[in-house]
Amino acid sequence: MDERSSSREKRRLQREIEDLRSRLEEAEETLRAIRQGEVDSLVVSTDKGERIYTLRSADYFYRALVEQMGEGAVTINEDGVILYCNRRFAEMVALPLEQVMGEDVRSMITLRDRAHFNAMLISKTRGRKEMETALISADGTLIPVRLALSFIPHETPPSFCLVVSDMTEARKREDELREARDNLEQRVAERTADLVAKKEELEKLITERKRAEEQRRKLEAQLYRAKKMEGIGTLAGGVAHDFNNLLTTILGYAELALMQLGQGDPLYEHIIQIKNAGQKGASLTRQLLAFSRKEARRPELLDLNQAVAELEKILRRLIREDIELVINPEAGLGPVYMDPSQMDQIIMNLVVNARDAMPEGGTLTIETANVELDRAYFREHGIEESEPGSYVMLAVTDTGIGMDEETQSKIFDPFFTTKPRGTGTGLGLATVYGIVKQNRGYIWAYSEPGQGTTMKVYLPRAGEVLEPGRGGDMEVGGGLTGAETILVVEDNDQVLDMIVKILDRYGYRTLPARDGAEAVRVARDFEGEIHLLLTDVIMPGMSGKEVAERLRSERPDMKVLFMSGYTENIIMQKGILSGDIHYIQKPFSFEGLVRKVREAIDD
Amino acid sequence: MPKNPQPKDATEAFERAQRVSRDNVYHLRLYVTGATPQSRRATNKIKAICEQHLKGRYDLKVIDLYQQPDLAAEDQIVAVPTLIKDLPLPTRRLVGDLSVTERVLAGLNITGV
Numbered sequence: 001m002d003e004r005s006s007s008r009e010k011r012r013l014q015r016e017i018e019d020l021r022s023r024l025e026e027a028e029e030t031l032r033a034i035r036q037g038e039v040d041s042l043v044v045s046t047d048k049g050e051r052i053y054t055l056r057s058a059d060y061f062y063r064a065l066v067e068q069m070g071e072g073a074v075t076i077n078e079d080g081v082i083l084y085c086n087r088r089f090a091e092m093v094a095l096p097l098e099q100v101m102g103e104d105v106r107s108m109i110t111l112r113d114r115a116h117f118n119a120m121l122i123s124k125t126r127g128r129k130e131m132e133t134a135l136i137s138a139d140g141t142l143i144p145v146r147l148a149l150s151f152i153p154h155e156t157p158p159s160f161c162l163v164v165s166d167m168t169e170a171r172k173r174e175d176e177l178r179e180a181r182d183n184l185e186q187r188v189a190e191r192t193a194d195l196v197a198k199k200e201e202l203e204k205l206i207t208e209r210k211r212a213e214e215q216r217r218k219l220e221a222q223l224y225r226a227k228k229m230e231g232i233g234t235l236a237g238g239v240a241h242d243f244n245n246l247l248t249t250i251l252g253y254a255e256l257a258l259m260q261l262g263q264g265d266p267l268y269e270h271i272i273q274i275k276n277a278g279q280k281g282a283s284l285t286r287q288l289l290a291f292s293r294k295e296a297r298r299p300e301l302l303d304l305n306q307a308v309a310e311l312e313k314i315l316r317r318l319i320r321e322d323i324e325l326v327i328n329p330e331a332g333l334g335p336v337y338m339d340p341s342q343m344d345q346i347i348m349n350l351v352v353n354a355r356d357a358m359p360e361g362g363t364l365t366i367e368t369a370n371v372e373l374d375r376a377y378f379r380e381h382g383i384e385e386s387e388p389g390s391y392v393m394l395a396v397t398d399t400g401i402g403m404d405e406e407t408q409s410k411i412f413d414p415f416f417t418t419k420p421r422g423t424g425t426g427l428g429l430a431t432v433y434g435i436v437k438q439n440r441g442y443i444w445a446y447s448e449p450g451q452g453t454t455m456k457v458y459l460p461r462a463g464e465v466l467e468p469g470r471g472g473d474m475e476v477g478g479g480l481t482g483a484e485t486i487l488v489v490e491d492n493d494q495v496l497d498m499i500v501k502i503l504d505r506y507g508y509r510t511l512p513a514r515d516g517a518e519a520v521r522v523a524r525d526f527e528g529e530i531h532l533l534l535t536d537v538i539m540p541g542m543s544g545k546e547v548a549e550r551l552r553s554e555r556p557d558m559k560v561l562f563m564s565g566y567t568e569n570i571i572m573q574k575g576i577l578s579g580d581i582h583y584i585q586k587p588f589s590f591e592g593l594v595r596k597v598r599e600a601i602d603d
Numbered sequence: 604m605p606k607n608p609q610p611k612d613a614t615e616a617f618e619r620a621q622r623v624s625r626d627n628v629y630h631l632r633l634y635v636t637g638a639t640p641q642s643r644r645a646t647n648k649i650k651a652i653c654e655q656h657l658k659g660r661y662d663l664k665v666i667d668l669y670q671q672p673d674l675a676a677e678d679q680i681v682a683v684p685t686l687i688k689d690l691p692l693p694t695r696r697l698v699g700d701l702s703v704t705e706r707v708l709a710g711l712n713i714t715g716v
Contacts (some may be wrong), residue, residue: 026698027694028683029696029697029698029699030698032698032699033682033698033699033700034682036699037641038641038684038698038699038700039641039682039683039684039698039699040636040639040640040641040642040683040684040700041636041639041642041668041683041684042681042682042683043668043672043680043681043682043683045606045676048631049672049673049676050673050675051672052636052666052668052675054636054670055692057640058636058639058640058641058642059639059644060640061639061640062638062639180612246690277715318689463662466630473713599654
């Protein structure tokens with residue numbers, strides 16, 4: 001061997017030794033590490049590849065993890081047989097560990113989902129496959145779970161790892177949430193329905209209210225019309241009363257004039273016209289009164305205080321809250337004789353008027369009293385034809401705007417009103433006037449602008465009222481002259497005058513008297529015979545009846561002819577003066593008068 | 604000598620070696636089996652050593668043989684944990700939990716460079 005090859009060989013050997021040394025070092029190092037327990041696992045080569053054998057003690061970490069975890073962990077083979085499961089899984093299916101191992105896991109899955117599970121088992125694709133299903137616990141309950149299945153490679157037998165998560169809590173929460181949401185939805189729906197219902201109710205109320213309003217308006221309109229109509233009847237009564245006297249005068253004087261003129265006179269025709277017109281007027285008033293009579297009136301004895309008391313509730317409703325209602329009844333108030341509904345109407349109309357005079361509130365006072373009215377009193381009020389006597393007074397006072405003289409003069413006129421257009425018929429006071437007149441009463445207003453108003457109604461106290469008689473023809477006839485003495489008692493001067501003139505014309509001797517007292521005096525002083533007492537029925541002081549009675553006691557043969565302008569007497573059924581009486585109704589033609597006079601005297 | 608699995612051919616290996624000697628970066632591979640105790644210890648330890656002595660110039664890979672058992676064959680791993688130093692050359696192998704720092708430093712030829 002030469003040097004070069006030997007040194008090459010030397011170097012080669014050195015390298016080999018070096019290599020061997022390091023390999024030995026490493027091998028020894030490995031052995032050392034193993035011996036000193038610094039090693040967890042060994043790698044073992046098999047024909048299937050590298051397998052790792054882990055020392056048992058090294059395994060602890062994993063085992064603890066698996067046992068501690070909240071999920072169920074199962075190892076199964078490809079037939080589903082449980083090779084291993086952790087405690088949690090055993091708990092889930094409510095079985096002891098020994099009974100779970102070796103069982104087919106598919107028997108613990110609900111029937112419905114087994115096919116799905118099988119499909120996952122068969123497909124050996126990589127990765128984790130998941131499904132949601134339910135486990136059948138040994139106590140029968142179904143536990144909702146999520147399964148995560150994954151294939152474990154390199155294992156013999158081929159195995160799968162199954163992680164089972166209990167979804168009960170999650171499900172519960174889902175259910176709770178769903179319930180809460182459903183609940184909420186329901187509550188919202190209920191509330192909405194509730195609100196809708198309330199809205200409909202409200203709408204219904206509104207429509208009802210509107211309808212009620214509508215009805216009220218209609219009724220008010222009806223009432224207005226009725227009142228207007230009603231007013232007319234009593235108006236007629238009031239008007240006719242005043243008219244009668246005027247017509248009597250007109251007709252009377254016309255006839256007188258005709259008598260004096262004779263048919264050739266140029267004025268004769270004129271007077272005929274006056275007479276005709278007067279008669280037409282009388283006919284008209286008769287019609288008006290017939291109309292007024294159609295109002296069924298049933299008079300009875302009434303206590304005014306009681307009437308007011310009974311109306312009080314209604315009155316308080318009629319007036320507003322800002323008006324104070326004061327009622328001062330007089331104790332021991334005398335009765336009146338009239339239809340109760342007419343009385344109510346007087347009271348109501350006066351109260352309404354008083355209310356309307358106080359748009360800003362105030363006090364409304366109703367008083368009653370027994371009063372005696374004498375002639376002087378009536379004269380003060382500009383009434384010539386009056387009947388002094390005992391009356392019952394009703395006064396309605398307001399603290400309102402008051403009236404001036406001009407207004408006062410018109411207040412009883414029909415259709416006169418101070419109220420704005422559309423409110424009030426203008427018939428309130430006219431109606432009251434009519435009723436008052438129908439019942440032989442009086443009504444006056446006392447007022448100053450800004451000082452308020454008092455309306456005073458006087459009605460004859462019952463017991464003083466003569467029951468009116470029947471009768472009343474207006475016959476015309478001829479051959480009626482006579483020479484008898486007639487005591488004529490009439491408190492209306494004009495009428496008295498006229499009657500006297502007529503009778504004189506026919507040859508009678510007349511003794512005029514303006515009232516009962518005078519009649520008595522005249523009769524006493526007259527020495528001759530008085531054949532006939534012709535007297536008005538209603539007079540101040542003494543009534544015609546009283547005069548008749550008084551004089552009859554001294555002159556028993558004296559005949560009596562009553563006359564009256566109150567035609568409503570005709571419809572009064574009650575109380576014909578005792579026995580048959582002679583009665584003539586005003587207005588009468590003087591022929592009619594004379595005829596009746598003749599009749600009465602010849603009776 | 605165990606083969607270095609990473610370079611594709613000798614040229615690359617050479618070039619890499621050249622680079623390493625220029626950069627002075629340590630390429631280390633630690634084979635473990637998941638979270639077994641020694642594996643965990645070894646992992647902790649090598650990290651600590653690298654941070655302390657090789658900060659900024661090391662490249663450490665931890666290979667879990669539970670996940671990739673086939674890789675054990677390439678480096679002919681017998682026992683786990685095993686640490687392999689690829690670079691700088693020469694390659695070195697250490698087995699065990701690496702708990703003795705001096706031995707690790709000596710084994711990897713880490714000096715106070």
